Structures are given as C-alpha cells and as structure tokens.
Amino acid sequence: MTDDVESRSGEDADTERAAGDTSPADPDRGAATAEDATGAFGDDAPSFGDLTLPQRVFVAAVQNPTRGVVIAGLLAFGFSFYVAFWLVFPRVAAFVSAVGAVLVAIVALVYLISARVSG
Numbered sequence: 001m002t003d004d005v006e007s008r009s010g011e012d013a014d015t016e017r018a019a020g021d022t023s024p025a026d027p028d029r030g031a032a033t034a035e036d037a038t039g040a041f042g043d044d045a046p047s048f049g050d051l052t053l054p055q056r057v058f059v060a061a062v063q064n065p066t067r068g069v070v071i072a073g074l075l076a077f078g079f080s081f082y083v084a085f086w087l088v089f090p091r092v093a094a095f096v097s098a099v100g101a102v103l104v105a106i107v108a109l110v111y112l113i114s115a116r117v118s119g
Helices: 013-019 034-038 053-063 065-088 090-118
Strands: none
Touching (some): 053 065, 065 090
16 A cells, blocks of 8 residues: 555545645645646646557656667667578578568558548
C-alpha cells in the first residue's frame, strides 16, 4: 500500500484533493489548482491512439528508458550480424535483402491502401 492510500480519511478525499484542499496528512503538497488536477492539457489531452508512431516510441522510451536502451542495443547487435552476413555471403545477403525490400514495399502498400479506404 502506498502512503496516499493509507492517508485517505474518507470517501471524498480524492474530490477534496482535486479541488485544491490540502490535508494535514500531506503537508508537502501546496495549494493545488484545478489545472493541476486535470493536467496541462485540461480536457483536450490527446489519447495514446491519437499519437503518431514516433510519438508513441518517444512516450514508451520515456516511461521505461531501460527497455529503450536494451532495444537499441539489440538493434545494433542485429545490424552487426547483417553487416557480417554481407561480408561473408554477399550473393545470399543481396537476395535476402531484395526479398525483404519487396515484403516491406507490399506492407507499405497495404498500409497506404487501408489508410485511404478507412479515412
């Protein structure tokens, strides 16, 4: 249990805190305003579904930076294997890269067509 949960004295404790009343159990919290209770955006806060892919990646990295560092390390490790693959088997790597490029093009085309059809 957290200190916040233990310090609640009644059912309307959350309403009082959101309205700006300070409780004696929470002396470090200054006078809160209605803007603090709703956040900087107020009622116009964007939902996670409204964010673009780079914005979602940024939010995920901010929420858990360790995971972001691990993923970046794994990508660097995979890229080094890709380079080694090109150095050892250049013809096979060229064929696999061409197949991958065709697959990425097909996925991008399907994404663009579905975006135009749905919106």
